[in-house]
Every structure is written in C-alpha cells, then in structure tokens.
Amino acid sequence: MARLTTTILLATALVATAACSKKRPAVLPPAAGEAPPPAYQDPNGGMNGGAGAVTPGSAADFKRSVTSDTVLFALDMYDIDSEARAILDTQVQWLTRYPNVRVTIEGHADERGTREYNLALGDRRANAAKNYLAARGISPSRLSVISYGKERPVALGSDEASYAQNRRAVTVVVN
Known part of the structure; x- marks a missing residue:
C-alpha cells in the first residue's frame, strides 16, 4: 500500500512539472547589450521593412533629421546662444518641410532653486526657443510651450555636469 x-x-509530481514547462519561442529577442538586426534600407534612402521604418514628418523623423531636439542653457540664463541658434535652425528647416506638424517646447531647469523659480525659468527657456522659431518663420500657432522646472531631470546627480544637461529646452513633435 505504501x-x-x-x-x-x-x-502526480511528474504530471504537474510537465504541465508547467514552456516551449522555447522560435525567435528569441536579442540579449542584453546586443543590438537588434538593422532594418532593410533601400537604395534611394527610404527605410523599408516594418519595425525599423521611419515615417516622414514623424517624431522619429524629426529626431533623425535635426542636429538635436535639445537646446542647453547656462546657469540662470534663457538667452539663445550661437550653439542653440545652430540647433534651432535645423529644427526650422525640418518644420518648414512639414508645415502641418505641431510641436511642444518643454522648458527645464536644474535642481537648484525653488520649485516656483525653476518653473518660471523653464517657461522662459521654452518661450525663448519658441520665439526664435517664430522669428525664423514658423507659425506660433504650431508651437506650444510647457515648463517642467526641475521635475523631469535628464541627468541624475548633484554635480555641474548633471546640472548642465538639465538646463534645457526640448522640442517634441506632437502629431
């Protein structure tokens, strides 16, 4: 009986164990640190092949086409310097090419200062970028601004290198 x-x-243990086993998927995702296979690029420069395709006028196309979507600022400043002008000029070219695209310009500040001060500084930075784009011919109705102050840092840390990365205005394609 025993x-x-x-x-x-x-x-019973064998049946329970067999029921819990999983079949290995036919296609495995890339390992950590491994790049996914590149999308096929056709000879005339367009991307084909589904997941890697970039639609003209999209946010991905914007990031690929402009020098940068981010303009950096000096401490407690919101003026557009020569480096910022060069970046914004590439954004003007792209926005001119796609006149129906709207963007939001996000203003940011580093962690120093009060919340209220940093929100106001982020607003001035976003508006400085907006005003530059508008002065270069982009309709202000296509440009909206928002300030996040110190609430959304791109670099975590309490050192000058982190602060410098967080003092910024970022142009984000909305549609």
Missing part, C-alpha cells in the same frame, strides 16, 4: 501511494505521488 508503494502504491509513493508511485501515485511521484506520477
């Missing part, structure tokens, strides 16, 4: 009980328990 032998029958042991056999039944072993059989």
Whole structure:
C-alpha cells in the first residue's frame, strides 16, 4: 500500500512539472547589450521593412533629421546662444518641410532653486526657443510651450555636469 501511494505521488509530481514547462519561442529577442538586426534600407534612402521604418514628418523623423531636439542653457540664463541658434535652425528647416506638424517646447531647469523659480525659468527657456522659431518663420500657432522646472531631470546627480544637461529646452513633435 505504501508503494502504491509513493508511485501515485511521484506520477502526480511528474504530471504537474510537465504541465508547467514552456516551449522555447522560435525567435528569441536579442540579449542584453546586443543590438537588434538593422532594418532593410533601400537604395534611394527610404527605410523599408516594418519595425525599423521611419515615417516622414514623424517624431522619429524629426529626431533623425535635426542636429538635436535639445537646446542647453547656462546657469540662470534663457538667452539663445550661437550653439542653440545652430540647433534651432535645423529644427526650422525640418518644420518648414512639414508645415502641418505641431510641436511642444518643454522648458527645464536644474535642481537648484525653488520649485516656483525653476518653473518660471523653464517657461522662459521654452518661450525663448519658441520665439526664435517664430522669428525664423514658423507659425506660433504650431508651437506650444510647457515648463517642467526641475521635475523631469535628464541627468541624475548633484554635480555641474548633471546640472548642465538639465538646463534645457526640448522640442517634441506632437502629431
């Protein structure tokens, strides 16, 4: 009788274990640190092949086409310097090419200062970028601004290198 009980328990354990096993998927995702296979690029420069395709006028096309979507600022400043002008000029070219695209310009600040001060500084930075784009011919109705102050840092840390990355205005394609 004890032998029958042991056999039944072993059989039950084997069935339960077999029911929990998973089949290995046919295609495995890339390992950590491994790049996914590149999308096919056709000879005339367009991307084909589904997941890697970039639609003209999209946010991905914007990021690929402009020098940068981010303009950096000096401490407690919101003026557009020569480096910022060069970046914004590439954004003007892209926005001119796609006149129906709207963008939001996000203003940011580093963690120093009060919340209220940083929200106001982020607003001035976003508006400085907006005003530059508008002065270059982009309709202000296509440009909206928002300030996040110090609430959305891109670089975590309390050092000058982190602060410098967080003092910024970022142009984000909305549609």
